[in-house]
Amino acid sequence: MHDQTDCIVIGGGLAGLACARELVRRGRRVRVLEAAAAVGGRVATDTVDGFRIDRGFQVYLDAYPEGRRQLDVGSLKLGRFEPGALVAEGRRLRRVTDPWRRPLAAVRSLLEGTVGIADALRIARLRGEVLAAAAAGELDPDRPAAADERTTRAALEARGFSARFIARFFEPFFGGVFLERGLETAEPIFAFTFAMFALGNACLPAGGMAAIPRQIAADLPADAIEVGTPVAAVERGVVRLADGRSLTGRAVVVATDRLAALRLLPAGSLPGADAAQPRGEKGARLVAFAAERSPIGGPTLLVSADRSGPIDNLTVPSDVAAGYAPAGGALVAVSVRPDWAGDDAAAAADVVRQARGWFGSVVEQWRPLATLRIGHALPDESPAARRLRPVGARLADGVFICGDHVTSGSINGALASGRRAAEAVDASLTTG
Ligand SMILES: Cc1cc2nc3c(=O)[nH]c(=O)nc-3n(C[C@H](O)[C@H](O)[C@H](O)COP(=O)(O)OP(=O)(O)OC[C@H]3O[C@@H](n4cnc5c(N)ncnc54)[C@H](O)[C@@H]3O)c2cc1C
Known part of the structure; x- marks a missing residue:
């Protein structure tokens, strides 16, 4: 059976599941090896x-x-979630107007007159530009990072937002989303996230959130997923399991988080692996x-x-x-x-x-x-960390990578990376 496997996918998070399902839809035989007792990864x-x-x-x-x-x-x-939010300042809870879809109105109500008109105009302009870019299909956070990519904070400062406004609006909202209040996340991630909140609902x-990976896994053949199966290493396309077995497939996709991928792959497989990590996950x-x-x-x-x-x-x-x-x-x-x-x-x-x-x-x-x-x-999504990401899903002959760390740290980024890896694997199996 092992010899008939077209692709071994290591990791059953959203990226690995999306990759496996896309390959199965293209008629490929796939095995997903998941270390944990259930699939879903970080969505659990x-x-x-x-x-x-x-x-x-x-x-x-x-x-x-x-x-x-x-x-x-x-x-x-x-x-x-209802449009709008409660914002706690001291012991007060202020109801704000739709901070995700109507940031301008939200910011106005949030600050209740404590912000100048200049910052209100700046956010209106930001919103207009971001939504226009989204409509034009120019807002892909998964594109390789540009050399001059800035942090969210630097971009907001360059737009002229006051320090007070950044501290009272952007830090609580986007600091919570990015899991860092320094706003060091790269500007394209901010722009995409801003647009998603503006265009839809949370x-x-x-x-529970686990329904999302469960839905994808349900589309895979019953015997395609093996949970409780940690992989120890990937060497020249051979997958070595922690229990000592070795498996081969025509292709291997490493669909773990970045730290696990660095442990699994031979040294030097991932760009920037030897560089000091700016922050870590x-x-x-x-x-x-x-x-x-x-x-x-x-x-x-x-x-x-x-x-x-x-x-x-x-x-x-x-x-x-x-x-x-x-x-x-x-x-x-x-x-x-x-x-x-x-x-x-x-x-x-x-x-x-x-x-x-x-x-x-x-x-x-x-x-x-x-x-x-x-x-x-x-994952670390600072400009420095994003510049260390691999370009494309193929790492070496028959070895591919996906996961939110190669695209963007979100459900959207994980799903996109899985689909793109499947497309690359399918193309290589067709030509190879
Ligand atoms: C607290 C928190 C809040 C978040 N908030 C949001 C949000 O609001 N909106 C949003 O869109 N996104 C959010 N995210 C991000 C989103 O959940 C992730 O980007 C996404 O789930 C990553 O999927 P993945 O498949 O790339 O990685 P993972 O989910 O990490 O999947 C990797 C899989 O590989 C497995 N694995 C690792 N090593 C091995 C090995 N050696 N052998 C076999 N298997 C292995 C792991 O067990 C895991 O199942 C949040 C994440 C967290 C944790």
């Missing part, structure tokens, strides 16, 4: 006491072009609580510009999509700020202390369900 959902807890706060943006292309969005039964699938923390009722009372994202506690954002997924909480309960999910130094053991208590200022003593009845720490949530 745990069940605790009947609550569905996504491993890290994630949203699917329904404007993602690759999602529209690859997913059966209807059967995901997406629940949508969504959650019924029953970005982590995340999430604290989940069971509550008797929702503190927000609707599908609204709460983001925090209040730096007195650990909360980066707070959502009630059970207000957004079905299946997140058992009947009569609400799931409260809190992302911890990346720069919060407090330890995990104290995180739930620190969250409750901060949230008490917003919702009152009712938060003391929240029951901690889980505190999760995700080591590698997003």
Whole structure:
């Protein structure tokens, strides 16, 4: 059977699954080897006491072009966040007007007159330019990085935004998305993300984010996926498993995160592997609580510009999509700020202390369900890191790579990289 395999895909995250499905659709025989007990990679959902807890706060943006292309969005039964958000400043919660789709209006209400007209005009101009670029198909964050690519912060400063405006709008919103408040993520990633929020809604699938990889995996032949199968190395196209077996296929796709790919592949396979990494991958923390009722009372994202506690954002997924909480309960999910130094053991208590200022003593009845720490949530997307990425999916004869680290750190980027790797593999199998 092994000799008949057209392609071995190492890693069953979104990129690997998307790659495998595209190859199967093209009539190729594929084996997916996944180290973990289940596929899905970073898009995972745990069940605790009947609550569905996504491993890290994630949203699917329904404007993602690759999602529209690859997913059966209807059967995901997406629940949508309301346009608008609650913004916490000190102990105050201000309702803002659609920060994702109407940033200008949102910023105006967020700042309630504390921003000058110049910054308001700058954001209107930014929005217009970004949406025009999106409409013209010029907004592909997966393109190779240009030599003069800037950070988001540098781009915002070059546009003339005031430091105060950046701190009160861009840092809480986009710092939460990029998992870094320094806004060192490259400008093309910012522009794409800005456009996606402006063009669509942030969504959650019924029953948790894991429904997304589950949907793709369901399209693969039953025996195509082997979970609990860590790969130790890829040497001259031979896949060596951790249990000592060796497998061969006509092609191999390494669909892991970047750090795992560096361990698996021979030295020098990935460009820039020997260069000092500017930052390394970005982590995340999430604290989940069971509550008797929702503190927000609707599908609204709460983001925090209040730096007195650990909360980066707070959502009630059970207000957004079905299946997140058992009947009569609400799931409260809190992302911890990346720069919060407090330890995990104290995180739930620190969250409750901060949230008490917003919702009152009712938060003391929240029951901690889980505190999760995700080591590698997003790849480094600073300009320096992006310039080290491989161009194209082919690394060597018969060896290919995909994953969000070669495109962009998102569901869209992972799906796109998987599809492109499948196209490259298929072409090489056809000609070779
Ligand atoms: C906390 C958090 C928040 C996020 N927020 C968002 C968001 O709001 N919106 C959004 O679009 N994206 C978000 N993302 C990003 C998105 O989840 C990722 O970009 C995407 O899931 C990456 O998919 P991937 O297939 O490239 O990598 P992965 O999901 O990492 O898949 C790689 C797979 O390879 C497997 N593997 C590794 N080593 C081996 C080995 N030696 N042998 C076999 N298998 C191996 C792993 O177990 C894993 O299953 C977030 C991610 C996190 C963690």
